[in-house]
Amino acid sequence: MKRAARPLTIVDVARLAGVSKSTVARALAGDGDISEATREAVLKVARAAGYERNRLAVGMRSGRSGLLGLVIPDIANPFWAEVARGAQDRAQEAGSSLMIFSSDWDHGLEAQHLRTLRQARVDGAIVNPVADNFDDLHRFGLPFVLIGSSAERFPETSSVGSDIAQAVRLGLDHLVSKGHFRPWLMLGPRWRIARARFLRAVTEHCVERDVDPASLPMEEGEYTVAGGQAAMRRILERDRSGHVSVFAANDLMALGAMMAAREAGRNCPDDVSILGFDGVPAGAFSWPGLTTIEKPARAMGRRAVECLFDELAGRADHGRVYLPCRLVERGSLADRSGRPAAAAVAEMAAQP
């Protein structure tokens, strides 16, 4: 156990190998003017001596620190944790490491994190910006990639998100295929960017299918369990027409809706059908299991890192990447496709 207190440097290796430090640097870099024989010899000596490259010094001289930044709302949120994991894995494959920061949807914190990243001389960053806080990003001065929503304001940067339009299509088609022709839409609060995107996707899909978007009933609430619970209570009050179907814009709201239904003595999926959106792990443990549309969180993280590398390499196409979502069927949606046609027509005609 005689590990040297002070780590070895490149000149130590050079002395041990009987070459100059330039040669050692070339051997380590792997691409310089060096013969295969000496490279092997040098690397062998370096390994045997337990040399480990000082990435601080490398970053300082070469201008590339090998560090990447990730600024997300909250690492303790399961969705963002998945994103972080994907980014982490991809960064590691490329030999860089990730510095993760949680902004808690707070402008000041976000600005502070961006400053920290600049001081750490990260090569670039992946950011999910707090709504309306684009000034700090504009003066960030380093390459970055957006993740999540709200990419509209940055025409010159690339971004990675989930394909909301495709997800909504998937959800509505599934609802219809199970015999739910007029589902309630449970939306988030008006100031959230995600709400507008969700609603727009619904409208477009309705137009494609020759359905009047205005015919779909709506309720709204916070993107939380409590918000979904409250919204569901209002829905159950307004809708007395037998089976109630709900398409929630968020899994937590969907879970809340499930709880509200139970409180009201309604059984899911017999009396109430619920479709969620996100794919949080908790949805698998509820009863019944939450049928939902899963966002590709981990893949988004991976892809964002790849986009950032493109940006860094100068071969940036500034594209928007929208990754497809996946339907996860569990048990919260009743199959009503076998009902007599008359019943379906009656439901469609009913006014809540």
Added chain:
Amino acid sequence: MKRAARPLTIVDVARLAGVSKSTVARALAGDGDISEATREAVLKVARAAGYERNRLAVGMRSGRSGLLGLVIPDIANPFWAEVARGAQDRAQEAGSSLMIFSSDWDHGLEAQHLRTLRQARVDGAIVNPVADNFDDLHRFGLPFVLIGSSAERFPETSSVGSDIAQAVRLGLDHLVSKGHFRPWLMLGPRWRIARARFLRAVTEHCVERDVDPASLPMEEGEYTVAGGQAAMRRILERDRSGHVSVFAANDLMALGAMMAAREAGRNCPDDVSILGFDGVPAGAFSWPGLTTIEKPARAMGRRAVECLFDELAGRADHGRVYLPCRLVERGSLADRSGRPAAAAVAEMAAQP
């Protein structure tokens, strides 16, 4: 928007302020031989010019990078994500930043992450070691603090964990207070260190209460939903004595047990009572809500960083810190304390 492509250096600030770079360094450091007047002036110039300290260079020259490492099994696991969040917050308060790595319970990956941390010249690290992989840690060569379990093998390093003994006491006392005198113990697999600690705590508590530990029935399985489900099926097969109570060593297992009970047509909490251990968020959304013992994950993260700072400052007492757990009552535990005494006695006498 004319941000300089190349960031300013300390000599730029020196030129702007009309002093030497040493003086600027002193002003920035905040404690050197410098008059209050010049410090103010220099800082003002630095701020106005948008100077930002290069932490790479600082780390290189001073030997302290301001970087901390955190190696955990999986950042996408809600428990570890909470730990990471706590560590992150505390590190930020102290002006350092955290590099997080997921080992996936894999020896090779863990070793690789430790190497990366050494190359990044982190000041120290917080590690939840993969079982039996202590060699890599021993040759890590940098200050570190253990988090989670398995601290026994490192008498010379401090560690932070949850107080399993107190948690088990809390759980067993609560079970008894609700009239569950002989709960099943649902344990993890034999090779996991946590299992032994849990079992030891149970034994100690039983001895204190003059109960024969061997009288408590047990089942075991993987620390997963599927593992808990399988274990619960075996329990229900073996125990035909009316109400079945289970103390699971892990929330995921508890959730699995709940699902198995439902499959078997048993109602929770009327026919079956379940107590979990961990405090994962999903437990709040199950039906019924999972009564559980919550580990102070975020506090553990914070505390681990503080211990690491102590270690770095040389004032390490190499202590073991065990943070208390908290009982969270939801609905998975029936209150049977009001039953006639005869029934309770009969239950205690019954053989599964």
Added chain:
DNA sequence: AAAATCGCCGGTATCGTTCCCGGAAAGACG
């Protein structure tokens, strides 16, 4: 055969910061 090219390597400057040393100015004291 002289000149140009090429592969491979060593020496030196440099990245941005901190640390140490020495010196100038200012105050203290006999």
Added chain:
DNA sequence: CGTCTTTCCGGGAACGATACCGGCGATTTT
């Protein structure tokens, strides 16, 4: 007034690595 501290600041040497330049043989070109 001379000397001795004390306070404050500037100059240079590191830290560990890479970038660049130039040199030396060996090979190729004209």
